[in-house]
Amino acid sequence: MPQFFSNKRLVLLLVGMIFLVALISFSLRDRNHASLPEQLIKDVVGFGQTMFSKPTQYVTGIFNNVESLLNTYDENKRLKARLEDYATLQASVNDLQLENEEIRKIIDKEESLRAFNPIQSTVIARNPDQWEEKIIIDKGEIHGVDVNMAVMTSQGLIGKVILTTPYTSTVELLSTQNPNYRVSAVIADEQEVFGLIEGYDVERKELVLKRIDSEFEVKKGQKVTTSGLGGIFPKGILIGEVTEVTTDDYGLTQLAYVKPAASFSILDHVIISKRSINPVDGTDGGNTEADLTEGAGEES
Amino acid sequence: MIRYVVVIISVLLFYMEPIFGLFSPIELNGDFYVLVPRFLIIYLIFIAIYYDRKRAMLYGLIFGLLYDVFFIDIIGLYSFIFPLMCLVASFIVRFVHHHLLVATILTLLLVAVVEIVLFLFYTSIGIKAMTFADFYQFNLIPTMIANSVFILMFGWAFKYILLNRFNQKLLLLQK
Numbered sequence: 001m002p003q004f005f006s007n008k009r010l011v012l013l014l015v016g017m018i019f020l021v022a023l024i025s026f027s028l029r030d031r032n033h034a035s036l037p038e039q040l041i042k043d044v045v046g047f048g049q050t051m052f053s054k055p056t057q058y059v060t061g062i063f064n065n066v067e068s069l070l071n072t073y074d075e076n077k078r079l080k081a082r083l084e085d086y087a088t089l090q091a092s093v094n095d096l097q098l099e100n101e102e103i104r105k106i107i108d109k110e111e112s113l114r115a116f117n118p119i120q121s122t123v124i125a126r127n128p129d130q131w132e133e134k135i136i137i138d139k140g141e142i143h144g145v146d147v148n149m150a151v152m153t154s155q156g157l158i159g160k161v162i163l164t165t166p167y168t169s170t171v172e173l174l175s176t177q178n179p180n181y182r183v184s185a186v187i188a189d190e191q192e193v194f195g196l197i198e199g200y201d202v203e204r205k206e207l208v209l210k211r212i213d214s215e216f217e218v219k220k221g222q223k224v225t226t227s228g229l230g231g232i233f234p235k236g237i238l239i240g241e242v243t244e245v246t247t248d249d250y251g252l253t254q255l256a257y258v259k260p261a262a263s264f265s266i267l268d269h270v271i272i273s274k275r276s277i278n279p280v281d282g283t284d285g286g287n288t289e290a291d292l293t294e295g296a297g298e299e300s
Numbered sequence: 301m302i303r304y305v306v307v308i309i310s311v312l313l314f315y316m317e318p319i320f321g322l323f324s325p326i327e328l329n330g331d332f333y334v335l336v337p338r339f340l341i342i343y344l345i346f347i348a349i350y351y352d353r354k355r356a357m358l359y360g361l362i363f364g365l366l367y368d369v370f371f372i373d374i375i376g377l378y379s380f381i382f383p384l385m386c387l388v389a390s391f392i393v394r395f396v397h398h399h400l401l402v403a404t405i406l407t408l409l410l411v412a413v414v415e416i417v418l419f420l421f422y423t424s425i426g427i428k429a430m431t432f433a434d435f436y437q438f439n440l441i442p443t444m445i446a447n448s449v450f451i452l453m454f455g456w457a458f459k460y461i462l463l464n465r466f467n468q469k470l471l472l473l474q475k
Contacts (some may be wrong), residue, residue: 020379024375024376130324131428
């Protein structure tokens with residue numbers, strides 16, 4: 001090769017390569033914390049990104065409105081058919097809610113795992129190379145967002161916060177292949193059956209609900225929600241619907257495939273749920289239980 | 301004036317990429333096709349071909365670093381790939397004709413190389429488990445189609461702007 005690699009260039013290239021490999025391994029080691037310069041860059045770029053994504057969402061919003069206008073007639077017909085059922089359902093829900101509140105008052109239990117403060121937020125970017133299932137939203141620490149909080153759309157759970165800076169945060173979607181990604185879940189239908197959402201089956205495009213006690217019977221079509229026992233997520237966020245039940249690799253517990261209720265493909269508005277009861281770093285997070293064993297780890 | 305246009309376009313493309321990323325993956329018959337917008341690297345390769353290699357590599361380094369920090373939290377991945385692609389492009393273009401069609405084909409080839417390098421990287425560090433056949437069918441082909449549409453639409457404009465800037469600089473040097 002004529003003059004492509006002179007000695008000086010070769011040395012520069014090698015030094016550069018070594019430096020980059022060092023940087024890559026350094027940043028791969030601890031990806032859930034952003035250092036100060038990283039936070040600064042993220043906030044500045046995030047600000048610019050908001051400037052660009054807000055008008056785009058306005059335009060796509062108009063297109064969506066036109067599309068829903070075209071579907072109005074069909075939808076109206078279907079909705080009318082459902083309306084009667086809805087009224088009776090609403091009445092019984094109201095009744096049950098009232099009763100629940102009264103009973104809670106009687107036993108002096110005000111707090112509930114279900115209660116959470118919703119933080120409304122807009123998706124400003126999706127990781128454009130899409131090798132990892134991540135989105136970036138426009139609310140950060142200043143607005144009360146914290147690592148490991150549950151993120152959902154109106155349809156159901158979509159993921160959790162993995163990284164925060166003052167003005168933005170990064171959300172990892174449920175469809176990730178990260179093996180440390182767990183969500184404590186429950187199938188509540190006559191009796192409560194607990195399990196852990198662990199992993200995503202790429203071929204079936206369904207979540208895998210593992211560690212279900214084999215004594216319980218799980219049926220196709222049952223709804224899976226968050227259990228609130230993982231320490232961070234509130235209780236009762238819809239995750240999806242069971243499509244198939246088998247035994248796991250070792251034959252000790254059951255395994256269910258869950259079709260996610262929310263779609264992960266086009267996301268614009270999401271809700272971050274900050275639960276009212278104190279969070280504990282349990283299975284929903286890093287599983288350190290640092291709040292419970294405070295100080296214990298430092299001594300050893 | 302045109303001096304700033306070169307920078308402004310790259311900033312615009314940097315911000316447009318994730319917005320187009322929001323429309324992907326596209327679902328067709330139950331399969332998800334991933335379209336990765338690679339506007340910025342296309343533009344940078346055009347800079348390397350028609351304007352200035354050093355400038356292209358510098359932009360590649362800066363935007364690659366922003367990309368790394370903001371989106372993927374692995375510093376050093378894109379900030380290595382972007383300048384490398386500009387270097388390779390400027391090296392190859394010495395031996396071929398500077399025609400727009402040649403530049404387009406070269407750019408598309410290099411975008412495919414970027415995709416394949418990233419595939420090798422992510423599968424080797426274990427973030428994603430995927431066979432090459434799946435990658436080829438659901439990522440590479442749709443991505444290449446989307447990006448060739450982009451080049452066909454904007455390639456001539458990039459060439460026009462960058463050549464103008466190149467000639468302007470030549471005039472300045474001659475004075």
